[in-house]
Amino acid sequence: MNAKEKNLNRIMFILSIAGFLMGAYVLQSFLRQTGIICLTGGGCEAVRKSALSYPFGVPVPAVGMAGYAFLIGLTFLRTVNEKLSTKLLWWVLGMTTFGICFVTWFTYTELFLIKGVCMWCAISAVNMYIIFALTIISIKVRKQS
Amino acid sequence: MKLTSETKLFIGIFAFTILIITVAMVIMTRPTKPLTKEELILPTTNTKGQKDAPVWLVEFSDFQCPACKAFSGVVADLISKYPDKLLIAYRYFPLDIHPQAIPSAIAAEAAGKQGKFWEMEQLLFANQERLNEAPYKDFANALGLNLDRFENDLFNPEANAIIKKLVMADVSYGNSIGINATPTFFLNGVKLNLLAPADLTKEVENIINK
Numbered sequence: 001m002n003a004k005e006k007n008l009n010r011i012m013f014i015l016s017i018a019g020f021l022m023g024a025y026v027l028q029s030f031l032r033q034t035g036i037i038c039l040t041g042g043g044c045e046a047v048r049k050s051a052l053s054y055p056f057g058v059p060v061p062a063v064g065m066a067g068y069a070f071l072i073g074l075t076f077l078r079t080v081n082e083k084l085s086t087k088l089l090w091w092v093l094g095m096t097t098f099g100i101c102f103v104t105w106f107t108y109t110e111l112f113l114i115k116g117v118c119m120w121c122a123i124s125a126v127n128m129y130i131i132f133a134l135t136i137i138s139i140k141v142r143k144q145s
Numbered sequence: 146m147k148l149t150s151e152t153k154l155f156i157g158i159f160a161f162t163i164l165i166i167t168v169a170m171v172i173m174t175r176p177t178k179p180l181t182k183e184e185l186i187l188p189t190t191n192t193k194g195q196k197d198a199p200v201w202l203v204e205f206s207d208f209q210c211p212a213c214k215a216f217s218g219v220v221a222d223l224i225s226k227y228p229d230k231l232l233i234a235y236r237y238f239p240l241d242i243h244p245q246a247i248p249s250a251i252a253a254e255a256a257g258k259q260g261k262f263w264e265m266e267q268l269l270f271a272n273q274e275r276l277n278e279a280p281y282k283d284f285a286n287a288l289g290l291n292l293d294r295f296e297n298d299l300f301n302p303e304a305n306a307i308i309k310k311l312v313m314a315d316v317s318y319g320n321s322i323g324i325n326a327t328p329t330f331f332l333n334g335v336k337l338n339l340l341a342p343a344d345l346t347k348e349v350e351n352i353i354n355k
Contacts, residue, residue, distance in 0.1 A: 032340070
């Protein structure tokens, strides 16, 4: 990895950790049925109490945590082995593509079905879009070098 | 295996994150000082039971919140079971997502001015699914309230503003002590973490039977 790629990978790693932590905070609230600090009024509560936030019985923040954990692992492994780095970048692209599809579906669900927006879910959605964009930039940088 | 400097940096970031989480968890799980009775139960707060009861339970609630309805039956059972040992207090915490949360709180307070707060509370929860029709006059009729006074409290802008100010003062206080969900209970000043209505009975009876 060249210097630019390294920086991009570092940012993706840190954003993935941030996403994982947000997911952990919201998941504990889902499991303990306790309130969530929310700047979007009662949106977080509406989302937490909706059955739509448990696709196939799995709380949405658990899906987010799993996705971010996978990204943490991938971005970390890219630093370990230079040969694997390119291959793992495609894995990151696959994961973030699934990620943006998932957050887009859930944002739609929040806005039009639950009719409440959870601040943490919105931040996490933006976070996933940023990681996806950084992945695309990383691929371009790699192709140029 | 020899680690690259980049890998070491990532391990460092990860270790730092774990450290921050550990510190945050220690701070967040530290027991907080109980709130005093004077802080939680104001002279204007609606209460039921013995004023000097050794056990006091304060509820922050919203008449349009389904979980609050589930808990209201438990609270009513507790006070009828322990009328001499327990004091219960109701504080308003209407949520923004419920359009009738504030009007129903005003209706309850207006009934309270005529000595029928708890009767109105039960009616509001029992008819929660009808609250969007704003059936407060029907409820006042059913409780035998003075309708002129009740309607004045609800519809006269000045009287309504005074009651609304009282309701919103409860909300401000609730926000200041970190309430972000309904219902939230304080038992002898200690915030309870409850998963189900039955847990409230257990917590209260544990203290009463100590």
